[in-house]
Amino acid sequence: MTPRRSGPPWPHLLLGGALLAAFLLTRWVTDPYANDVLTTIGINVILAVSLNLVNGYTGQFSLGHAGFMSVGAYLSATITLLLGPSILGEDGGAPWAQNALFCGGLLVGGLSAAAAGLLVGIPSLRLRGDYLAIVTLGFGEIIRVIFQNIEPLGGALGLNGIPNYTTVGWTFAIAALTVFVVVCLINSTYGRGFIATHDDEIAAEAMGLNTTRYKVVAFVVSAFFAGLAGGLYGHFKMSITAAGFDFTRSIEIVVMVILGGMGNTLGVILAAILLTLLPEVLRPIAEFRMILYALLLIVLMLLRPQGLFNFRRRPR
Amino acid sequence: MSPLLNLDQATLRFGGLTAVNAVDLSLPVGQLHGIIGPNGAGKTTLFNLITGVYAPSSGSLNFDGKNLAGLRPDQITALGIARTFQNIRLFPQLSVFDNVRVACNLHRATSPLHTLIRGAGFRADEEATAARVDELLALFNLERFRDKPATALPYGEQRRLEIVRALATRPRLLLLDEPAAGMNPSEKVELVRLIKEVHRRFELTILLVEHSMRVVMTLCERITVLDYGVKIAEGAPGEIQKDRKVIEAYLGEDHTNNSAHH
Numbered sequence: 001m002t003p004r005r006s007g008p009p010w011p012h013l014l015l016g017g018a019l020l021a022a023f024l025l026t027r028w029v030t031d032p033y034a035n036d037v038l039t040t041i042g043i044n045v046i047l048a049v050s051l052n053l054v055n056g057y058t059g060q061f062s063l064g065h066a067g068f069m070s071v072g073a074y075l076s077a078t079i080t081l082l083l084g085p086s087i088l089g090e091d092g093g094a095p096w097a098q099n100a101l102f103c104g105g106l107l108v109g110g111l112s113a114a115a116a117g118l119l120v121g122i123p124s125l126r127l128r129g130d131y132l133a134i135v136t137l138g139f140g141e142i143i144r145v146i147f148q149n150i151e152p153l154g155g156a157l158g159l160n161g162i163p164n165y166t167t168v169g170w171t172f173a174i175a176a177l178t179v180f181v182v183v184c185l186i187n188s189t190y191g192r193g194f195i196a197t198h199d200d201e202i203a204a205e206a207m208g209l210n211t212t213r214y215k216v217v218a219f220v221v222s223a224f225f226a227g228l229a230g231g232l233y234g235h236f237k238m239s240i241t242a243a244g245f246d247f248t249r250s251i252e253i254v255v256m257v258i259l260g261g262m263g264n265t266l267g268v269i270l271a272a273i274l275l276t277l278l279p280e281v282l283r284p285i286a287e288f289r290m291i292l293y294a295l296l297l298i299v300l301m302l303l304r305p306q307g308l309f310n311f312r313r314r315p316r
Numbered sequence: 317m318s319p320l321l322n323l324d325q326a327t328l329r330f331g332g333l334t335a336v337n338a339v340d341l342s343l344p345v346g347q348l349h350g351i352i353g354p355n356g357a358g359k360t361t362l363f364n365l366i367t368g369v370y371a372p373s374s375g376s377l378n379f380d381g382k383n384l385a386g387l388r389p390d391q392i393t394a395l396g397i398a399r400t401f402q403n404i405r406l407f408p409q410l411s412v413f414d415n416v417r418v419a420c421n422l423h424r425a426t427s428p429l430h431t432l433i434r435g436a437g438f439r440a441d442e443e444a445t446a447a448r449v450d451e452l453l454a455l456f457n458l459e460r461f462r463d464k465p466a467t468a469l470p471y472g473e474q475r476r477l478e479i480v481r482a483l484a485t486r487p488r489l490l491l492l493d494e495p496a497a498g499m500n501p502s503e504k505v506e507l508v509r510l511i512k513e514v515h516r517r518f519e520l521t522i523l524l525v526e527h528s529m530r531v532v533m534t535l536c537e538r539i540t541v542l543d544y545g546v547k548i549a550e551g552a553p554g555e556i557q558k559d560r561k562v563i564e565a566y567l568g569e570d571h572t573n574n575s576a577h578h
Contacts, residue, residue: 012434181432188431188438189445192418196407203405205389206367206398208422208485217428263409 011184018176026169035168039236041276042171043229046178048256048272049265050225053182055254056263058218059198061129064120064136065226065253067143068113070245072227073234074147076109077162080235084163102165106174106231113227114220116143121219125212140250147242158241159234166236174232178225182265185221194218195263259300261307270309318381320345320521321366321397321489325375328365328545335361337545338375343489343523348515350536351525352556354565358545359525360402363491366523367399368392379489394422398487400478402494402525406466412458412477415466416449419484449484456480456510472503479514489521490514496528508534533557541565 029035047065054062080101088097124135148156185191196204197211204211234240252275260271278296282289300308323341327334336358343349351359364370366377368389377384379395387395407415424445430438453459456476461469466477475495482490495511496504508531515522526532532539533553541549541556543565549556556562 184432184434185428189417189420189424189442190426190428190431192410192414193421195409195414196418199407199409200405202369202389203401203407204418206393206401206405207419207481208390208393209418210388210390 011180011187015176015180018179019173022169022172022176025172026167029168037276037280038168039166039171039232041273042168042175043232043236044253044256044272044276045175045269046171046225046229046232047253048260048268049175049178049182050222050229051253052257052260052263052265052268053185053194054215054218054222055257056261056268057182057186057194057198058215059263060125060215060218061133062136062219062222063133063247063250063254064140064143065222066245066247066249067136067140068116068223068226069230069233069249070143070147070240070242071113071116071223072106072109072230073240073245074109074153074159074230075112075227076105076231077159077234077240078153079105079108080163080165081159081161098163098165102163102170102235105235106228109231110224110227113230114224117220117223118216121216121223125215125219137247137250140245140247144242144246147245154241156241156243158239158244160239162234162238162240164235164238166232171232171236174225174228178228179265179269181221181225186265198263255297259297259308261309264307264309267307267309271307274308319343320380321523322378323366323375324378326362326365326372326377327374328361328370329373335545336365336372339542339545339547341540341547343521345488346519346521348511348522348535348537349524350532350539350553351523351542352527352529352532352539353542356544357542357565359542360493361545362542363399363493363523363525366392366491367397393485393487396486396488397491398482398485398489399491400475400482400493400495402497404471404474404478406474406477406481408465408467410466411463412453412461412466412469413446413449413463415477416452416481416484417445419481420445420448422485452480452484472499472506475499475507476510479510483514483518487520489523490518492522492524492526494525494527496526496531499528504528504531507531511535 029038047069051062051065054060084101087093087101120136120139124132127135147153153159186194193204193209193214196207196209197214201211256272256275257268259275260268278293279289282292285292319342321341321343323339325338325340326336327338328336339362351362353359365372366384368384368387372385379397382395384392407418410418424441426438426441450459453462458473458477458480461473466474469477479495496507499507511522512535514520524536536553539551539553539556540547541562548561548565549559
């Protein structure tokens with residue numbers, strides 16, 4: 001394997017550039033279909049890049065990303081639905097006020113998801129591999145059932161009439177922020193500890209790294225961004241149901257991470273884009289498209305098990 | 317002067333098996349101390365006990381007056397005990413440079429949050445860390461491998477890199493677990509020189525597990541012999557070579573008379 005490079009030299013400049021591009025994108029993209037696809041891409045990039053911090057860099061196997069996403073989606077939608085009318089007034093308020101409310105809602109959603117991450121992470125991150133996967137899978141299901149049974153949140157019918165605040169700009173800005181945070185974390189003396197934890201926990205501890213702390217940090221940061229993605233998703237689809245955040249949603253995100261090459265942010269971004277576009281491109285062949293999608297995944301994994309965009313040599 | 321490391325009746329049981337049985341060990345500051353014993357004598361297990369991989373079943377372990385029982389391995393490393401591993405445990409995804417850099421985390425001046433802000437303080441801290449790593453790599457002639465993957469290094473260099481990585485945690489006590497394993501005679505000579513140099517330059521106390529008698533006898537001021545988890549002898553190299561119990565443990569009772577004059 002070729003070792004990891006040290007990362008981009010000016011991460012803040014790149015972040016600024018990406019934020020500007022996101023702002024311009026909101027102005028440019030007027031076509032509703034393009035808007036839909038781009039927003040979905042952005043949300044998937046956030047989900048995949050954040051999960052990659054846990055599953056890729058830190059080497060833990062979480063299957064509960066959709067659970068954290070749903071926490072963010074429900075909490076942020078609750079904020080905008082509950083506080084919206086009183087803050088914005090009858091006429092819906094000025095765009096800046098809407099955006100401020102949305103921003104607050106997203107933040108609450110993200111922080112709640114991070115809190116959920118901490119709650120699940122501290123007891124379960126002592127487990128390894130398959131065991132952790134099962135615990136996080138269980139968490140995802142528990143969250144789903146809880147939301148399904150809270151009547152004020154719409155029960156099984158879900159939350160409807162969520163204002164359509166999500167724009168391509170918002171999505172891309174938060175996607176850029178996610179990438180920025182993960183890249184900055186990893187490319188530091190501190191962040192190399194995530195990879196060391198992945199490679200050899202016993203050796204990492206012998207070098208003075210608190211591996212449990214590393215795993216919890218990865219888990220919480222990852223959950224925070226999943227929560228933001230959930231908030232964006234809710235205010236994009238305008239209606240959410242607990243069933244929409246089930247196990248298959250988590251698997252979809254895991255597939256993006258694996259296909260992109262675990263622990264390779266650029267690869268994971270490309271995989272998230274590819275896997276969002278693929279079903280769209282295959283739309284003309286209607287009923288066969290999911291079969292073809294699945295077949296493509298199988299073929300890709302057979303040909304490039306190290307990840308489609310992972311150009312480091314295969315680990316032994 | 318009180319010992320740097322002191323084991324008092326340290327015991328570790330796995331179910332019915334007593335892997336380390338009431339071992340006493342006292343290491344004064346600056347000593348180069350060897351631990352020998354047949355395979356399965358509990359040498360590596362003793363290391364794992366000292367470094368917190370296992371908690372003692374009974375007895376006490378003290379380092380510089382602090383009780384080690386119940387501390388996590390990373391906390392013990394933070395106190396100043398570093399180690400290498402019998403089966404090399406480098407981080408395969410990391411470069412030679414990063415393998416050493418990651419061990420500098422105990423002495424980082426900035427918090428994880430600073431990695432996002434990347435201000436002047438953070439950059440200065442990162443540069444200082446990088447300078448220290450490069451200095452260590454240069455000292456051990458590893459700078460030419462700086463950006464290579466650690467596991468791509470030749471075997472002997474990997475062993476050296478493990479020592480460098482351990483030194484990056486700035487230990488006062490260094491535990492070396494079979495540093496000469498798999499080395500040819502000339503590499504062993506070089507290793508002995510290296511350990512002496514490390515011992516002197518970093519003013520370390522060193523505890524060394526080793527199978528190669530030549531390495532142990534030339535390096536160590538004092539030697540402890542383990543057999544079946546029990547300490548059967550301790551003394552200077554000359555004494556240990558003549559010790560009846562030690563010869564029995566290594567060669568069996570029948571050979572005692574024949575081998576005594578070796």
